[in-house]
Amino acid sequence: MDRIAASALKRLVRDNLALQLQESSDSSRVEAAIRSIVSETIRSWGMVVSIEDENLMCQCIVDDFLRYGPLQVLLDDPSITEIMVNGGGIDFEGASLSFRDPKVFVERAGRIEECAYVRFDDAEHVRRIINKIAEQAGVRCDESHAMGCAMLPGGRARATFIIPPLAPDGPALNLRLFSEHIMSMDDLIEKGALSTVMAKFLGAAVRARCPIVISGGTGSGKTTLLGALSGFIPAHERVITIEDTPELRLRAHHVERMQTREANAEGQGAVGMRELVALSLRRRPDRIIVGECRGAEAYEMLQAMQTDHPGSMTTIHANDPSNALSRLRTMVNYAHSDLGRDVVQQQIAESLQGGLVVHVDRMADGSRRVTSITAIDPMPEGSAVIPRAELFRFDVGGTDAFGRVSGSWRPCGVQPQTIKQKMIREGVQYDPTWFFST
Template identity: 70%
Template sequence: MDRTTERALKRAVRDEAAVRLRGDAVGPDAVEALIRRLVEEIASESGISLPPYEFEGLASAMIDDFLRYGPLQRLLEDESVTEIMVNGGGIDLDDPALPFRAPIVYVERAGRIEYRPDVEFDDAEHVRRIINKIAEQSGKRCDDAHAMGCAMLPGGRARATYVVPPIAPDGPALNVRTFSSSMLGMEDLVRMGMLTDGMSQFLRAAVQARCPLVISGGTGSGKTTLLGALSGFIPPDERVITIEDTPELRLQTPHVERMQTREANTEGEGSVSMRELVALSLRRRPDRIIVGECRGAEAYDMLQAMQTDHPGSMTTVHANDPGNAISRLRTMVGYADGDLSRDVIVQQIAESLQGGLVVHVERMQDGARRVTSIVAIDPLPEGSLVIPRAELFVFDVEGVDAYGAVAGEWRACGVQPQRIKERMRASGVWYDPAWFFDR
């Protein structure tokens, strides 16, 4: 059966099924039975002979469209797939006179991007139907007035972001970030080569001693994964409040209350910002506050929390390196109060993070995710506007081997962080000077 005939048959089945199911509360088994019956009936009426394997493939695809997430379903069920990217159809750049091409699917697996020509959408409208389903399940609208959005799939198993026309001129596009069903602990990350055992031991002690912690890195570098693993070192009797735009954090400590921002409704009312939630969390007796990602003015409130009664709080920041992370925090604090001078902002950041760490993670050229730098924040010298940083660990890249893997090794820089050392010993946490020297 050619693609044109297949699409026409699917359209006829879809339209007839929609008519028969309209207004009825029908269970999934009944929907599946109806789809199979309609495929058989309409194919027969159209004079289309379907061999058993074609019938099964077509019926299964239609059932996935109605009950699940269409062509994406098998990718969502594949634990090795960490990201799904659906590019909308667009004009052929070599010949703009040609009609729109079909949507194209890519996936990320083990940190590498793969083209998946075997995962096919019928057309742009097919992608739009899947986007509409995802949006509706999250109580959101997807139309010309709401042409972009972010939504969690049921059960928190994946986060979807989407754009549709008019802001997506090539047609609706969809990105789905999937989350592993198993939570990774620090031992898992060491085994996977994200960091060394010595670095892991040091970070464990830093969390237990309630050092403030900022994890920096790019998109998909592993910031949230590392933060989740570090949460396993938080004592179980400490109360933790998490604040996120979308609930991605999977903490490994029992006493957790989660908060989530909310967008305004169609009347422009009811929004709840990250900054409002940080302020609210301070009145809910947390021992630590974890902001999934600081992007704006909430950085000011987060840093104040670190500085006062909530040491050991944590957050992540999009940044290219630890120095860039500090610069971005400085910019974000400025969003909170435009009247704050540069020296006041620098003083605020330094006082909040002194005795703390910036841990930088990167996704390497070969797809591997690694902690490439751990930096201690030292007290700000009087009259200075430069926040002192002491690099404790660094990953030195040596090149790329014949198989495309990035070769390199971690190096302890031989620097002992005095303020962190004092904090650990005051907290009764084991401190080992050998962490900071190569053995």
């Protein structure tokens, strides 16, 4: 069956199905109706179609109605970590302007590749899938709300979408897929994300209630590392998580989750990250975990770390540990622009002293690694610079013939005295050899 005939058949089935079922939620009834309409249409058109092609067409239409259309086969593939549907651009050749067919890309093992065997009928087909995802999540998707973020049911993936007029090449969709398995620190060691010594030190730092900021770029593994670190939180401690979309998959025992909310159609009812951080302080948390600090909520997060919620954690987009601290300073200024640079620096230093900035990077071969662990020391009176000392570093050795990045971790020979005191005070084992051998 050629593509034009297949598209016409799918449109006809959609129209007939809408009339017959009137939005029925009974999946078995929908599937039976689709197969009946397809068979009847093929016979009435006098088409010669094999049983295999007819079954394939039925399955494609079933996926459109009940699942996520052409993307369903990708969502069912455990080797895929991200799906990217790009607008195909504007087609100027016809009598009127229209969009070219979208293109589909996937990420496997950290590498992006085009997925030519998965195709959408047209830009409107992508729009229907985006509308389905938005409706399931209860978020708006129209010209006045032309971009958004939503979770698929069950938390299996996070979707971000953008449509015209904000997307001049046509509707586009990204899906970040989450594994059903919550990664542990042992899993990360096995994958080569960090060394055993570094994992032991980080686990001890979490148990000793050291504040931790995980920095890195998009897709570098910040959230995965945060989830693995949560496995070291003692079972008796109460943890509150705050996110825009519920991505965190924690291994902690006692967890309460909070999620921000966008404004409704009347522009009311919005609840931001900053309000939830303030509310969480009154809900008896031992630790607060902010999925990602990227605005004024950084001020409340630092306040929580500084007061009676030590051991709180967050992630932040940054190029390196120094950039992470400067970005924190910028975000605090979002909340209090009247504060001077020295006051903000002092605030950050007091909140993070005895804590860590753990930086993760996505390598050229797609692998994710912890490339730096930096300790934050108390800020001397009169100083304008936040004292910090790098404890571990990943040295890149090069790339082999298969494109794999080689390298090794090495301790920097510096002991974090403030963290050492915290570990001793909390009864957590401290081993000075961590910082002199790998």
